[in-house]
Amino acid sequence: MLLEIKNVHKTFEGPEILKGIDLNVEKGDVVAILGPSGSGKTTFLRCLNFLERADSGEIVFDGVRCDLHTARKQQIAEIRRKTAFVFQNYNLFLNKTVLQNVTLGLTDTARKVPKQAAEETALKALEHVGMADKAKSYPNQLSGGQQQRVAIARALAVQPEIIYFDEPTSALDPELIGEVLAVMRRLADEGMTMLVVTHEMEFARNVSNKVVFMDGGRVIESGPSKEFFESPKQERSREFIRSILNKE
Amino acid sequence: MINEKTWDTIVEAFPKLLDYGVRITVPLTAASFAFAMVIAIAVAMIRYANVRGLKQACRVYVWIIRGTPLLVQLYLVFYGLGHYFHVNEYVVAIAVFAINEGAYMSESLRGALESVPKGQVEAGYCVGMSYFGIMRHIVLPQALRTAFPSLWNSLISLLKGTSLAANITIIEMFREAQIINGVKFEPLALYAEVAVIYLAFCSILTLVQRVIEKRLNRFGGVK
Numbered sequence: 001m002l003l004e005i006k007n008v009h010k011t012f013e014g015p016e017i018l019k020g021i022d023l024n025v026e027k028g029d030v031v032a033i034l035g036p037s038g039s040g041k042t043t044f045l046r047c048l049n050f051l052e053r054a055d056s057g058e059i060v061f062d063g064v065r066c067d068l069h070t071a072r073k074q075q076i077a078e079i080r081r082k083t084a085f086v087f088q089n090y091n092l093f094l095n096k097t098v099l100q101n102v103t104l105g106l107t108d109t110a111r112k113v114p115k116q117a118a119e120e121t122a123l124k125a126l127e128h129v130g131m132a133d134k135a136k137s138y139p140n141q142l143s144g145g146q147q148q149r150v151a152i153a154r155a156l157a158v159q160p161e162i163i164y165f166d167e168p169t170s171a172l173d174p175e176l177i178g179e180v181l182a183v184m185r186r187l188a189d190e191g192m193t194m195l196v197v198t199h200e201m202e203f204a205r206n207v208s209n210k211v212v213f214m215d216g217g218r219v220i221e222s223g224p225s226k227e228f229f230e231s232p233k234q235e236r237s238r239e240f241i242r243s244i245l246n247k248e
Numbered sequence: 249m250i251n252e253k254t255w256d257t258i259v260e261a262f263p264k265l266l267d268y269g270v271r272i273t274v275p276l277t278a279a280s281f282a283f284a285m286v287i288a289i290a291v292a293m294i295r296y297a298n299v300r301g302l303k304q305a306c307r308v309y310v311w312i313i314r315g316t317p318l319l320v321q322l323y324l325v326f327y328g329l330g331h332y333f334h335v336n337e338y339v340v341a342i343a344v345f346a347i348n349e350g351a352y353m354s355e356s357l358r359g360a361l362e363s364v365p366k367g368q369v370e371a372g373y374c375v376g377m378s379y380f381g382i383m384r385h386i387v388l389p390q391a392l393r394t395a396f397p398s399l400w401n402s403l404i405s406l407l408k409g410t411s412l413a414a415n416i417t418i419i420e421m422f423r424e425a426q427i428i429n430g431v432k433f434e435p436l437a438l439y440a441e442v443a444v445i446y447l448a449f450c451s452i453l454t455l456v457q458r459v460i461e462k463r464l465n466r467f468g469g470v471k
Contacts, residue, residue, distance in 0.1 A: 049373075049374060050373075051370050051373070051374070077376070080373065080374060080376050081376050083374075084374065084375070085370075085371075085374035087367060087370070087371065089367060091365075091367035091368060091370060091371035092371070093368060093371065093372070093385070093386050094368065094390060095386065095389045095390050095393065096385075096386075104372075104375060104377065104385060105375030105376055105377070108377055108381045108385060109375065109376035109377050109378075109381070110376060111376065154375060158375060158376065
């Protein structure tokens with residue numbers, strides 16, 4: 001088991017957003033986290049990387065136990081070193097070139113990769129997402145789809161054991177979604193472990209091998225993608241799938 | 249009004265005024281601005297990062313400095329403290345100018361720091377950068393870009409403000425005009441002349457600002 005997540009709780013002023021989430025991720029899994037907006041998917045993902053501090057909960061990453069509420073700086077740094085995060089609105093460093101965006105995580109972190117080696121790694125990662133020719137551009141000279149592909153290269157370059165994707169295509173114009181999904185599909189085929197909060201049903205059904213369906217801060221149903229879409233067990237899941245299919 | 253004698257005074261005074269301008273006013277401005285920048289960055293970062301204790305001290309600093317006149321601050325230090333301690337007029341001038349303008353600049357910079365999207369910081373954490381690494385490479389450069397016009401404003405205001413140093417025995421460009429006037433007694437012509445030289449200096453700074461901003465924009469910059 002690469003990652004075990006146990007009983008994550010989170011409350012923002014007022015209602016409880018996460019009411020005890022459990023999830024197991026095996027190496028090579030591509031897990032799609034589905035659910036209506038406001039169901040806590042994004043908060044859950046952010047808790048795993050300490051972008052939000054959970055009220056309680058625990059993860060076991062690669063055999064190393066870590067409390068999501070009390071973790072210290074050192075532990076947080078260790079977890080983050082093994083993971084990467086792709087944001088809905090890309091969050092590329094606006095004052096850095098595409099290449100620098102990818103190398104910073106290598107050179108200016110505990111990884112301490114020498115500059116030249118970092119640039120080679122970065123260029124390889126950029127090639128992988130088809131963005132090597134834009135290495136010298138700045139983020140605001142790129143389309144949303146291109147920015148998100150650079151963000152994925154930035155995530156890849158640090159050779160994480162898992163990549164968290166927080167609605168990676170939700171901010172994109174419809175015609176740009178395909179290029180990002182294609183890159184993600186390729187990563188999945190190559191065996192990258194991915195945890196993806198998404199509204200892309202096609203991706204959830206055909207690329208991910210597991211689905212977690214959340215609603216109201218709880219996991220309603222989880223299991224192999226095929227099963228979830230072909231024979232959902234819970235009434236709430238059926239409803240959700242129906243409403244999505246109707247929209248499509 | 250402008251007869252030959254007046255004209256001669258103007259022509260004669262010009263190289264002297266320019267000399268003091270270049271030798272005293274400009275270095276005084278540059279040194280004060282450099283120190284003001286250091287103060288502004290430190291104060292703005294402390295307030296941005298919410299450092300307990302220090303944050304309150306910084307607020308008090310900005311409150312006092314912005315609430316008292318620059319001329320009074322100069323007098324307070326040079327004549328007030330100078331009454332009890334030996335003080336050097338240049339050190340006092342640079343210190344007071346830097347501390348004064350630093351307060352204003354820290355405010356513009358703090359606003360700019362806060363305008364950098366939180367996602368930039370989160371992305372930095374997620375690739376494994378430290379807080380200081382993120383500040384140094386990501387947040388501060390973007391904030392400096394945003395605050396640039398207002399920081400440059402401070403520089404221009406400092407340049408003109410150095411004329412107050414005449415009050416604490418420093419002979420800079422304006423004091424030199426006063427001295428020449430003491431001999432020639434052509435106040436209108438001489439003060440107009442020194443005003444034009446200040447205007448020229450500030451115009452150069454404005455041109456430089458345009459060049460720098462163009463360059464900052466070309467390098468992607470932050471819109």
